[in-house]
Amino acid sequence: MASVDQIQRSASETDKASSANDITSNSSSASASTPPEKSTALNDLIYPADSYTQGDHVYWGDLPLGRRLAWTGKQSNEEAARELAHVGRMFKRDPLSPISAYFSNYVVTGMGLFVEGYVLFSVGNLTPLFKAVWPECWKNHQVCSPGWTAAVDYLEIVGIIVGQILVGIQGDWVGRKFGMVQDALIMTLGSIMLTAMWGTTLQGWVICYALSLFIYGIGVGGEYPMTSTRAMEAAANGGAGDRLHRGRRVALAFLMQGWGQLANQVVLILALLVTHNTLDAPFNKVSTQWTFRIQFAVIILPTLYLAYLRYYKLRYNDTLSQAKKRLNTSGYDIKSLKLASSHYWHRMVGTAFVWFANDVAFYGAKIFSGVFIATINGGTATLGETWLWNLVNIGVSLIGYYMGALFIDHKMYGRKWMQANGLIAIFICYIISGAVYPQLTQPGMGVHWFQAIYFLSSFFTQFGPNTTSFLLAAEVYPASIRATAHGVSAATGKLGALLAAVAFNYISNRDKFYLTAPFAVAAWILTLICVPDVTGLDLREQERYWAKVMEGKASEYHGVAVCPRHLSLWERVVLKRHRAYDPEEDAKDKKRELQALYESADGEEVDKAPLSDEEKAFLRNDLGGFFATEAKLNKPLQGGGEAHESKLADLEKRLS
Template sequence: MSRSPSIVNSDGATANSNGRSTRTVVQNIASDFSASNFNKDHPLYDDLAPEDSYLDGVYWADLPWATRQNWVHAQSNAEAKRELHHVWSMFKKDPLSPLAAYWRRYVIGGFGLFTEGYTLFSIGNLSALFSAVWPTCWSSYKICNANWIAAVSYLQIIGIMVGQVVVGFEGDWIGRRTGLVQDALVMTLGLVMLTASWGTSLEGWVICYAWSQFIYGIGVGGEYPMTSTTQLESKTVLRAGHVQRDDKLHRGRNVVLAFLMQGWGQLFNQALLIVLLLIFHHGSGNPPYSEVAAQWTFRISFAVMAAMTLWLAYFRYYKKAYSSRALQKSKKHHHINQSGYDIYSLKLLCAHFGGRLVGTCFCWMFGDFLFYGAKLFASTFIEAIDPGSSSSVTTTWLWNLLNVGVEMCGYYLAAFLIDHKFYGRKRMQIIGFLADGILYLLPAIWYTQLSSKAHIHGFQAIYFLSSFFQQFGPNCTTFLVAAEIYPISVRATAHGLSAASGKLGALMPAVIYNYVSTHTRFWIVCWFGFAGWIVTWIFIPDTTGLDLREQERYWDYVREGRAKDYHGIAVHPRHLSAWERYILKRHLAYNPELDREQRVKELRQLWEQNMVLVKEGGRAEDELDYEDETVLSSKASSFFASE
């Protein structure tokens, strides 16, 4: 519930229907909310202490350890049973309805990232094919400039960085819908260019191919801030007590299940490339490969995705429903033009949440260094696991396909546990970074032994486990956290900046690894895992289970320069980073009883505003839009009406 802090100090000059001043009523109400008087019998209990976050009026993170453990596990188990029962009920009515619901919410929501995973990782897959078919251009660089071959990867990453920053800013400025439609159209243009790329010489084609990757990269870069924010803001609002249960209990899962479409894109691309090569290479995957087979394979692979992305643009423009109310309300609340940008919040973000911005930017950078660095390691792992495989493109692709399957297990396990209050985002990210750091340290120490035939299974385990913990760790969590921990007015901007930092991390190994040996690469990459672990612990807060309306409420206080007057759960030690607790000491402002009094005053004025809306609009109270977060529960409305 996002409210201006000026409500807290309102002088209550207006009078209610009984002739009593608002100030008098508020003081009388607030005096009844001490810890001893606040119980389940009070009409405001469900508004102030919803059962999905409180036990007997006590916030779950304030419970004694044993009680908290029992409560968290009981809630998790009960919610799992409830959802399974709901899915089973859907299945009995229509066996395909659960799949249809999954498709609508997660597949369509994350389809932009499906195209990103498909096309982004096809570059490495196709480079292996191009090197086999045109070795004088892609391997020995006799007829093509080596810088242009390298630019194929560089320009795509630079394009992605441009899209992440520009569209992130645009999403907060103009709106999420514009950003999403624009992304799909730019990606379609890029894919058409990739499909039709040509040149008067082989090097001319490479140059055209590289710039097509840049155009496509701009479109796919915008998908990061737009997909994360739209999934985060697509909430299920329940009328009973107006509690956003789905948002608090499943917010992380909703975002990650859309994000993991990136993995499905990789899987589909790898499988399709194998099938296309078999079709056009006369049913054989063995070299040598003809130029005709290579041309048909890569062009059809891009054409298929171009058609899908064009459909996505149509769907986003004509069919998709957008949850833009929260952003519009934030602008209205802070007196920002609906088509304007909240530049003050951006400046304040750097000043007040600078530590968080450092955390999300550097964690994403370290995570992408690990992730994309591992892709460069793939050939080393595969050659060690399957000697001689480098001569066959299809063998390499099959190993990649298996590795993507392992990654998918990590994606789905991350979605399953990311909202569990005893694991959550922060712990998942810490463990993922730490696990990858250790896994890469092992071959750094024992490279000769592990790469030998006698210890090949150990090398294989490191290859698959590092991919698993990358997804069941920083690759999923950085995408979620970089949007979740920031206020809505600058959420897409902050996410775009963080994501662009990540792509800088992706660019680094592509440059550094050209100048060091394979053994040295392991010594370099492992420390990025350990650095990510440390930065996560210091700068990243754990917002698992936090009501984001409280974060917006806190931001209202921050905007008015009175952050210390806020006493709610957004500054609970559980939801602050180590930097915010031990250095900035923001947790000292947390006081449940003072916060309860403030919220009662805010609820009172909220009820008065709704009554004015009913009076001016000529509508009955039960006709208010229940997707609007300013609608109180029926008990609260009745309570204030009776005062």
Template sequence: MSDFGPRAPHGPDMSGTHNPLEDMDVHEKGAFDQLIRPDDCYTQDGIYWADLPLMKKIKFVSSYDALEAKRELKGIWSMTKTDPLSPISHYFRNMVLPGAGLGLEGYVLFSIGNLKPLFESTFANCWKSKHGICNPQWVNAVDYLEIAGIIVGQILVGFLGDWIGRRWGLIQDATIMLLGLVMLTAAWGVTQNGWVICYAWSLFIYGIGVGGEYPMTATSGMENGVGSGKVSTKEDRLHRGRKVTSAFLMQGWGQFFNQALLIILLLCFHHGSGNNPYSAVATQWTYRVSFAIPAVGTLWLVYYRAYHMKAASKQLAAAKKKASVTGYDANSLRLTFKYFGFRILATSGAWFANDVFFYGNKLFQSEFIKVISPETHSVMPTWLWNLCNTGVSLCGYYMASFLVDSKLYGRKWMQIIGFLLCFVLFIVPAFHFEYYRAPENIKKFQAMYFLSSFFNQFGPNSVTFLVAAEVFPTPIRASAHGMSAAVGKSGALLASVLYNYIDTQTKFYVVPWFGLAGMVLTAFFLPDTTGLDLKEQERRWEFLRAGREDEYHGPAVHPKHLSWYERWVLRKGRFYDAERDYQMKVEEYRAEWEAAMAQKVTENEKSGESADTDESLLEGHVHTYFHRTSPMFKGMEKPVTAKQDSFALPPAAEADSEDTYSNEKSSR
């Protein structure tokens, strides 16, 4: 049986002679393997999954994924038998609540575009006429100030989240969004132009809170799954991406509910009719009630984050304590640009390209609606088609959540393929524009429109949100995510400005190339973190901070988890050495164990107890090995009384130790 080397400093004696310590060595070896080489990432021979040949890799990953799916389905069935509604409450608690802020902001942000045609129909002299009663610059500023507020929030709250903490960033976001919603609901002016100005600045305030939601939701959702200990759980390694993207997809549900509610409200206030002419009273009631409803939900969100998310900053606090940093970690930001500068280029550049696409997708909508309903002046056809498109987008969100953690597909390929297909679906109508506008070909146009929506969500829109936090270390994770998101939102700003000055045909010529650019940036500069334990990234970061980059040999520098640029140009993969990394981890755990034991001995001496009488110090095979090989406890003759069928993790890992799969491993 091949292996990378000794799995623990003391392995079993294969000579045929028997020693009383041999059984202990066997148990210690298994304990170290389970601790350092978990079976979801390593074969029984101790080979990392990414080191396997292609066919063996497919077999290993597929078999373990099937085992995990079986375990999850069994858990769902067990929950259902106990309480039929418990799976729903579990989904709400673990997927809906973490993404509630994004759901609310998705509801409000996309309502701006939905309400614009209603305002243009009702207040044509203000919103539509170039020489009407309202200043056209302020009418255009409705879009610009909204995006400007988001950019400010993404950068500002990203830094505050790394400085003050994730929890206060989350509370601050919800509070600012609540203020913005109150302003939007109550927006008024002596003249219609004054109302537009008030409306625009209310969107700016709301946008600041929205911008902060991006880095705060991504980082807190990811770090709550990882925890602050040295050992992460299988739940994190196997489902970290799903947890974050499941929170992000609430943005899609926010869009869906907004559009559905606007349709219902207009029918209610416009006497059951959705057709022109719309009265000012019906329009005012429709849009104000549509903003008042999420204001109630946002008020509850402020309460929930203030009183039920008190541990949101746990991992950040642990990282700062380890680095002896109390305020903002400016040194980590400097080192991030030094070592991960091209990652920032990848995350921000790809997000920029995606946002041009995301807003460019709206091009299809107006064009095929004009062909399908050439005589209509009602907003209802537009709203109904948009509702249909949002439903298609939700399918893309869920597919992304389902496959984002697959080691055989994962984040990077999902983003590359998503960008590629968006490029194709835009470039085809760009050069055959009149053909696809013809009524007899409009269904092909519709198909491309819906497919572009699907692959935008099942691709770059979901992945950019995840990887902008995942590929950076904890101390500056929110800052890096905020900067990437701000650059991305400038792509939306570019689209909203550019589309006012070029015709539809030209728009189709321009937009596709951003998809191609996003694909190239992703391929060359974005690392693939699918299947990578984030604790390995934190270990590597400790070496980088200490100026010992060449001494880290773990999976974070495996070629699989590096970008093409890092692998072939910077040659970071040359540091990877699985055997040396294993031995280093044993020594790292020893140092952590000795520090914890020294603290325990000191506490016992102060209380007048004898250290060798504390049974808790002698529990577990990992502890047993350190106990009998550490200079600290030489001369202690008390026999070991550890249970032979279990092992204890080092103190820092105890919180994560409950996620064990020993039965599954034996069955394989």
């Protein structure tokens, strides 16, 4: 069965070769007097067509603005046309195969975020129902301690923070598979506890509820670094598939969180209709018990099945083990963590604080949703109205998720500008809401404007920092500490959620907007200064650079990881790391590395390498021949290299 990976890479040798040639066929040359160089297999490895112009071999990030716009636009359009054509061929062979490919590549990868989104956001959905049925506990606090009812939210967030840091470290220490299977099992246990929670008193039940959410939260927290790194590294050695679609792969896995929220809201509505016959009050205790227990129980088997899939079915890239082998590290890479703390501290400030600020806005909006819905309903809202409007808001958010996946890999927009533009849009929405709050909450046109602004903020949260922070927190760090760095950034973000949960209890509705807006603009500034734009950058280049950093020879790396296009403003202006960038020297370095690889992978070592028989023969014979004589080095292979196009793409992946 065809997979989306095939869509991302090469549908056929003809598609790939024509796409590579057409991308630059009409682009102007940097040196018009220099005739185009004949394509060779070696040049295809050193100057891949998705990143370099053909003929003069100029990296896309080095092109003048006008030419860069034309080149990237043409490449993007032709890649989209190639993918759509391949989807069309899949549909003709089997109409369900594109859907099957989407599920196997993205839905399964993001299923952990689906189940955590389902449970995590159910807490906010259930609270209004609990307040209506047990006001003496949840509203008036006559029989329940207000500290324990508040702890339902706090302990959930604390559990998430623990999981993000703990499992992030485990993911880099023991491995991605261990962390992912462990997360699924912990969430299964938590789901069972939430379904069966009980107490001899209401206070005891609330305590059991809070502790169950803490356990579940540990699994939820681990999902963040594990899903991000696994989704990203699944294509990390995939050559063009990595460079062109890495962000989309992560974003489509991450948006499963939104589908989880939608599924939970639908299940809650259906469960209450079945047990209570209506969404209107008064609610009885029996139907409420059935409603919340059913919606927790529904997710138990899918979560347990997720553990099965992760242990027995999913394939895991060996990016981590390769990185440790290059760095001569066994166990946890403490050396890289210490060095990254000084070498990349500014990136950590960017990824962590942006996530913090985003969660102040994101979770603040969730907390504020009841007030918003009551406002647009004339000052009051029933539980049914609240849940139905929440469905609409989730739908708007899902549009933002998918728009983010669509644009996140475009070289002229990408992650950094999506994050920056999303943050400034959120700032504008919130500062307007705070400034004219009395007018926006008036019946009539004011409420309609308030509704539009609120939905716009939800859209730009997903078509912006909520999606990009999930990707960048792993993408801008080396593989051996990637999960740890992501976990630390995500845990910092949850402190923002905790701030919103606490602060929003003590300030007015209008001041909630004034509190959130400055965080958004501060995160926007830090994005521009501290966050690098790694759109289109091969992750292996970051590993090549990091290997030199670990050796204390960072200045000897001349590749695109230090191209000004892929460095933050701080790294360019203050640290001046772009000064080491030298494309010609880097090409020589790559050539020497390939020759060393060929010489070290001779004989028995080639036989042991994870390559097909055809690829082993290609490595021994064709690639070796390049280093035999300069004449053969520049001799094009069968039809200008097109006959080896698909093999080269896969070989490029495996040789890393």
